[in-house]
Amino acid sequence: MIAPMCLFCRILEGEMAADVVRETGLSLAFRDINPQAPTHILVIPRRHVANLFELAEYAGELADVVALAGSIAEEEELDKGYRLVANTGSQAGQSVYHAHLHLLGGRDLGWPPG
Ligand code: AMP
Secondary structure, three states: OOOOOOHHHHHHOOOOOOOEEEEOOOEEEEEOOOOOOOEEEEEEEOOOOOOHHHHOOOHHHHHHHHHHHHHHHHHOOOOOOEEEEOOOOHHHOOOOOOOOEEEEEOOOOOOOOO
16 A cells, blocks of 8 residues: 655645745745744755654755744744744644644744643
8 A cells, every 4th residue: 555645745746735935945835724823834844754853864954944944034024033843743742744843923922832
């Protein structure tokens, strides 16, 4: 049996629609379908790896994801602050096992996170 393609890989392949914000040769950024803040954007590598830690093996690609998130934060005028979140594993609430950063901003963000 062939395994179903990962959700974010389907977005990368254009098989599933997404509200794309920006892209680079290595990364794609699109708005989260269930936003938790006025700005809630997912930044993902084109490479399929399960989480951000696995992406650390590919330093240039990890740097591209982080740099793209920071650049979008500037464009979204999140000058008062923003949060980059990488849920890793089920206990942290990871639901899609393709590395991604959540870029959250536009409101006061509580600490500690839930
Ligand atoms: P996580 O729970 O950290 O793995 O984050 C996965 C995120 O993907 C969640 O915030 C979902 O709302 C978001 N998500 C799931 N499906 C889609 C989709 N088709 N387009 C955009 N965001 C999605």
